[in-house]
Amino acid sequence: MARTHNLGFPRIGAKRELKFALESYWKDQSSRDELKAVAAGLRQQNWALQNQLDLAPVGDFSFYDQVLDMSFTLGCLPNRVRDFHGDALDNYFRVARGRSAKSSEEGCCGGNHGGVAAGEMTKWFDTNYHYIVPDFKADTEFKLDASRLLAQLAEAKAQGVKAKPVIIGPVTYLSIGKEKDDSNRLELLGRLLPVYVELLNALAAQGVEWVQIDEPILVTELEADWVKAFTQAYQALSDTKVKLLLATYFGQLQSNLELVASLPVQGVHLDAINAGNEVDALIAKLPADRVISLGVINGRNIWKTDLNAVLEWLLPVSKQLGDRLWIAPSCSLLHVPVDLDSEVKLDAEIKSWLAFAKQKLTELSVLATAINQGPAAVKAELEANAAAIAARRNSPRVNNPAVKAAIAKLDAKLGQRKSPYATRAAKQAALLKLPKFPTTTIGSFPQTSDIRQARRRFKAGEISEASYLQAMRAEIAYSVREQELLDLDVLVHGEAERNDMVEYFGEQLDGYTFSQFGWVQSYGSRCVKPPILFGDISRPKAMTVEWSKYAQSLTRKPMKGMLTGPVTILNWSFVRDDQPRSISCYQLALAMRAEVLDLEKAGISVIQIDEAALREGLPLRRAQWQEYLDWAVESFRITANGVEDETQIHTHMCYSEFNDIIKSIADLDADVITIETSRSDMELLDAFKNFEYPNEIGPGVYDIHSPNIPNQDYMVKLMKLAAERVPAERLWVNPDCGLKTRQWNEVIPALTNMVEAAKTLRKSV
Ligand code: GLN
Ligand code: ZN
16 A cells, blocks of 8 residues: 655645734734634644645644744754743744844843844755755754644644654754854764754654654765765664654755665655656665655646656556555645635636646545556546646647747857957947946836835726826836936836736746736745746737837936846746756747847847846756756847847846856856845955956945945945956946835935946046
């Protein structure tokens, strides 16, 4: 008998109940008990949905972040919150976001609402989920606090849940944290392991049989001392009374497969979506008494599983493994939306191709029945699934022969500018007549409540399209006027008409659709709703040209056209599983190229193509970076490089470590790149200096994430630091990123100072 289990379930709720409960508590509009009741209700619902499984996860629920939960379980708190005497949950929020609810702090710690520095956040492997990075020091001590896990376990038991507690393994926990001094965090392992042993024993005392211990770091390249740490750690943990299911996901084990097979655990979970090619090797290497859990349902996408195709290879495996086989989603379902049934507006045909978390669990049950009772027992389900898979595969909405033909004809010439940079730069200078240290901004101006309200009312049908367009034009006119008064050199239209830099284009491209409730947690209470790329991409008509033309008509200064690049559109969408990412990216590139050429034809001579998400698309393993960079760079080049020499192409990337990918950045061959640098004292420019980056650069001098207004001297100083690294004649002066989250009363003084700084530089450098 194959058993079914799940690695984790989304905790935000099908209608983002947790988000609203958290934000209301933080604003002091509800009590801690009300928040806790919403959380308990969500756990109960989630377990009820997982009732059909042989084992359901416990401890996967989190008020903010599962890594931060683990830090609290292990007693690994930053010093700045250790002396807090208030409620533990409030202290937890202080680490997560710098503060808790206001009333929770009264009378405590000087009544200053307990404001502390928020924990650093970073992306969880190659997902868009952000965790709070554990802090380590040479003297970090650990101390078990199992209360959260034990309480959830008791709740689960009371509900009759077949519980499998989920924790993050010790090696991954250390590896994803950071030293706050010059110690080596691996040296903490010896101090950490006894706390894990104590935790596992505490779970065993509650009658727990299996514990899922997540070690996703095993799908990355490990240095020798980290490999050794695994052996040491699992030797120590084997001395407890629970059975351990070592969970790996998001990729292949490759050279770590032998290591995994050698560890003294009772079972191993392998992501069979990404590492299907390693199933046989793992079976061969793993001792014959071990459980093998195969992740056969994709936990990272929203597509129905081809159940018949899975059974074709899984049935023979199940014959071979018998009771040793478990099946599950490939990873925690945290990374997919909760329930497709909520989608009442979604196109019925497309909906029939999709599965969210709840539907994926049903798929899992169908597979288990097919294995345990024979496929005939789920004949109707398998036939319906086959029909949906075939309908999607053959749908004319997915397949556009003209797009496929264009992709087949791609050649290197498409991505090549007509002349080298030096020739272009001279022609652009003659046309644009910009001063030294030209000033510009990154695209968006404040998204005021007026703008958001107009959009909301337009979408709700309360105002006509004409009055919506009128309102947006008025916003554009306002921002153009302000930029002229500021005396900026290259203006932008301000992006008032855009809700989001990806959604805006997705809504206008064929091949995209949108869900209503397809939310996925990004961090804490923040969720994103990625657009769904389901078919071959084409552009029915120009998307931005009218706005840019209108904005240009208001000024004699150059108006910068503003587009999102193909790689960023791709990386922030749910993408197809029926073709390589690279092909979807090339399709997006061709559509965006047509937009670039239309802008050029409309007289726009500066065009910016944002690639904010280029770096975050890098694969987990370095060995695969180059392949990704090759198609990502080529996609950008196809988009940008069809223009005449006189047209100046800009690109923009948010905070980026460019050292290890600088060659690819140069290969984009953009005339100007603007980047986020103000917080790093221009040190990020070292990569450009060492590489002798040949084109123009605008290093950000205004940290737009902060309400602070930088003064002129500060910005002059930063630009002088920049000029030590990049020749002054190739420098631009601009903020770090778009201004949409700021207020006009912050933006105006900051940009006034920025323009003054540029004028000072023109005289002195
Ligand atoms: N052009 C976009 C803006 O200004 C860029 C945003 C980004 O880089 N994330 O808002
Ligand atoms: Zn940015």
